[in-house]
Amino acid sequence: MQLMEFKKLHNRYKAVVIGGSAGSFQGITKILSGISEDFPLPILLCLHRLKHVRNGFMEALSIKSLKPVAEPYDKESIKRGKVYLAPANYHLSIELGRTVCLSTEAMVNNSRPSIDITLESAAYVYKEKLVGILLSGANKDGALGMKAVKDRGGLTIVQDPAECMIDTMPQAALNVTEIDYTLSVDRIVRLLSELNKLY
């Protein structure tokens, strides 16, 4: 029996949602390049980004993280092991059949895509099978989403505010709900690697 560093990990998880805003780009690329190619779960990235620049961000992310990142089409099926990025100027939510649903609804927390929308819809669909991760950011988007993940029995992780370039976002989540792990990006990578070993 292997000694696990993160005792709450479990092989029931089916998806990972990562939210981030100002100061999260480095963390995201570190996480994506740190996890092995055979990481079994789909990873959905909801990152605040320029609303009117459609191209370039996904490409930069793919290059920096050595992992193919795709912006999904509306109603695209979510597949294991793939990394999806919420497109600029759209909210991304998850439908019950585990497909992506895009929307141009009003901004939430001054953001489109809004991390709350992605996390809340993912929590509804995946319930206790979801891992929610919230990184550095300058507003409170994502805090209520993390609460939704926790309320449905999912695993909640935030980047250690001490390490964040701007800690408003993870701090807001810590203030509204129980967070299972508060970790540096390096340890988030380690946690995901350990999670990988369970599959």
Next chain:
Amino acid sequence: MQEIQIIDIRKLTETIRDLYGFDFTNYAMSSFKRRVHRVLELYRLGSVDQLIRKISENQEFFQEFISEITVNVTEMFRDPSFWRELRENVIPNILLNHNKISIWHAGCSSGEEVYSMSILLQEMGILDNARIVATDIDDVILKNAEAAVYSVKNMELNEKNYIRFRGTGNFHDYYEVKNGKAYMDKSLVKDVSFRNHDLVNGVVFSKFDLVLCRNVMIYFNQTLQNQVLISLHEGIFKYGYLAIGSKESLIWCDIANKFLVVNNEEKIHKKIKE
């Protein structure tokens, strides 16, 4: 407020269908549920059952409900590169064969797209050769589209898009600011026909050279997308064009093969088969 269950949504859509003839059954659940949740908050209703009661008893409220449930967030020249593509390739192509052009804005919302089109055609010097129909299921938003009064804050974004579109005029010439609001120059849409039409169970009423249905079908599930595409297909002349949102795809639809993708980046399709 208690959590909204799928069964509540079913009851709601059935009531609306039976009483008013609108069919929301095949709207995408995640966004539709979020819209319903918003309506409950807005009108301080404690449950979907209360909403159903209010809708059943009050026809005027139902009109408000329609306005709130449909998404009316849009901007002029959204995706400026799309509009450049229309100006530089699609519209000149249509005009190769005849000197008139017919355009349908399916799901025109508050009219920003209609004004973008009119400005584009005006700058091309062909606005008078265009027959434009703009439809939506929401009477109130159609009135707003015709009135064309926008917030000055939105006009800043619209202007930024217009500049990225590389319009050949001066954006400020197309509207006037009075009492803190922007009034569009209505002569731009004097020949546009704004009318109520429901894509879900509406009959195809005409044929067009170019149909714009951008970021409308994202609110539908795949079953309904499939069905709506069949109507849109009927509403387009052979070799006419269909434009959808930049993150929409037809590949899951049964009749996708009746269209050819002519610009994948801008999601412009050409109807190649009847």
